Amino acid sequence: MQQVDVAIVGGGPAGSSAGRAAARAGADAVVIEKGVPREDREDLGPDSTDAAGILDYWVDIMDLDEPIPEWVKLRELSGADFLGPNESVALNDTGIESSYPNFGFTVQRARLDDWLRERAENAGAEYRVGTGVRSVETDLTGSPTHTLTLKDGTEIRATHLVLADGPQRTITGQVLSEYLAEGVFEERMASPKVNHIAYQEYREFPEELFEPDRIKFWWGAMPGHTAYPWVFPNDGTVARVGLTMPIGLDLDTVENREDYVLLRPEDERVPSGKVYIERLIDWLYPEYDADDFPLVGDRGKRGGTETYPISSTRPIESPTAANIAVVGGAMGATSAFHEGGDHVAIRTGKIAGRLAGLDAMRAYNTEWREAIGDEVRRNVAFADMVVGYGPSDWDRVFGIISSVMDDGGFTPRDAVKTGISGAKLFGSYKKTKYRYRGPRVCQIREEEYTV
Ligand SMILES: Cc1cc2nc3c(=O)[nH]c(=O)nc-3n(C[C@H](O)[C@H](O)[C@H](O)COP(=O)(O)OP(=O)(O)OC[C@H]3O[C@@H](n4cnc5c(N)ncnc54)[C@H](O)[C@@H]3O)c2cc1C
Incomplete structure (x- = not known):
């Protein structure tokens, strides 16, 4: 049986970063990735x-030790547009100090993953792709030992376990449930319950419509908490047109359905991602046909499309006494508000891998909170604030924000300037953020694990 210091389940940004950091700390590390076929990658790789x-500031959070290479990037960005039914906010500055010169950029994600994998391998980690992990057995007598069984029956024994299996949390759920009271993991972290489903298409845009340096989000266009479509520019005139929505939303529970521009009176259930995207294009560009935006078949997972869950919940702490760290999407670090998750995945993976390599896993929960706590708290507070928002709420909020956008951020002075509604908005954000200070942002705390 292969024996290693650190075994990592999942080879996305979090897993590769953990593998690299563990190897650099001097450990024998293996990253196990089940392997997902993609149109834009020849061999199997991560999802x-x-x-x-x-x-921009996410690059600093990633803490990569070197710049992301140009061949991984697709476009430099000058800003983001948040569009409500009638009001909008154009953000040209994230308002957060950063070392990156522009507003941000888009990347070719398969290449980003391949680059992160290459870095892990160059550092000495093994990256094994093609067979997933089926189960993990942990023996806690003496120092913890984890025995991983892969789907082909291969066994790997490790003293440290990093769970980087992404938002589906198949192995994470199995492992953590051992240490939690019955039903806790399912209640707070089970994928169908707390995640969104995301659907995305790669579409070639007519040149005159393509905006190469802006990312765009439409809020209040479709029902569901933090549900929205987006357009992100890629290379040439190709854009990723996608959307995210809660899993299993019941249309009968949606109030004022007629206010959502992407719903139709005849809808009996929430439309599929494909239908939503057709309607989005139709709504935004009424003088064009869907055929003017052909699918780019050699991208994505299948014929220019891809579907995957997004973690849309609050993060959890890890049972570090068992030498286990949960990282990235598996731990719920992705923001429900804007999907940003690559930066926190890379950083939590790096922290967990290094600590595992140094046999110092007990520091993990404190270290990740120090590194990404502010970012997570901001995102969680925003997501909480907008529970129950409908189209008119988005217009109200965007109206308030755009009236004070001149100085880059929303300050107490702005709250005064925008009257009671602005003060309420600002107050509610501050209050929610305060409620989630320190470890309170975590929805499973370390002391809840019985190890
Ligand atoms: C449509 C969409 C749009 C997004 N947009 C953005 C964005 O613009 N910016 C941003 O920063 N983030 C974005 N995100 C979020 C970002 O993709 C995630 O936060 C990030 O991928 C998390 O990285 P990870 O390594 O934790 O998990 P993942 O990338 O999900 O990797 C987990 C890996 O584990 C593997 N795996 C799962 N189970 C097993 C098993 N049993 N054995 C072995 N391997 C296994 C999977 O195949 C997968 O490759 C988006 C996500 C989606 C779905």
Whole structure:
């Protein structure tokens, strides 16, 4: 049986970063990736579904030790547009200090993953692709030992386990449930319950419509908490047109259905991602046909399309006494508000891998909170604030924000300037963020694990 210091389940940004950091700390590390076929990658690799927009300050959060190479990038960005039914906000500055010169950029996600994998392998980690992990047995007598069984029956024994299996959390759920009271993991972290489903198409745009340097989000266009479509520019005039929505939303529970521009009176259930995208194109560009935006068949997972869950919940702490760290999408670090998750995946993977390699896993929960706590708290607070928002709420909020956007951020002075509604908005954000201070942002705390 192969024996290693650190075994990592999942080879996305979090898993590769963990593998590299563990190897650099001197450990024997193996990353196990089940392997997902993609049109834009010859051999099997990680899943790599992503709108793949990276904001300027996220690069600092990633803490990569070297710049992301140009061959991984697709477009430099000058800003993001948040569009409500009638009001909008054009953001040309994230308002957060960063070392990156522009607003951000988009990447070719499969290439980003391949580059991260290459870095892990160059550091000495093994990256095994093609067979997933079926189960993990942990023996806690003496120092913890984890025995991973792969789908082909191969066994690998490790002293440290990093769970980087992404938002589906198949192995994460199986492992953590051992240490939690019955039903806790399912209640708070099970994928169908707390994730969104995302669908994306790669479409060639007519040149005159293509905006090469802006990412765009339409809020209040479709029902569901933090549900929205987007357009992200890629190379040439190809854009990723995608959307995210809660899994299993019941249309009968949606109030004022007629206010959502992407719903139709005859809809009996929430439309599929494909239908939503057709309607989005139809709505935005009424003088064009869907045929004017052909699918780009050699991208994505299948024929220019891809589907994958997005973690849309609050993060969890890990049972570090068992030498286990949960990282990236598996731990719920992705933002429900804007899907940003690559930066926190890379950073949590790096922290967990290094600590595993140094046999110092107990520091993981404190270290990740120090590194990404502010980012997570911001995102969680925004997502909480907009629970129950309908189209008119988005117009109200965008109206308030755009009236004070001149100085880059929303300050107490702006709250005064925008009257009671602005003060309420600002107050509610501050209050929610305060509620989630320190470890309170985590929805499973370390002390809840019985190890
Ligand atoms: C449509 C969409 C748009 C997004 N847009 C953005 C964006 O613009 N910017 C941004 O920063 N983030 C974005 N995100 C979020 C981002 O993609 C995630 O936060 C990020 O991928 C998390 O990385 P990860 O390594 O934790 O998980 P993943 O990338 O999900 O990787 C997990 C890996 O584990 C593998 N795996 C799962 N189970 C097993 C098993 N049993 N054995 C072995 N391997 C296994 C999977 O195949 C997968 O490759 C988007 C996500 C989606 C779905």
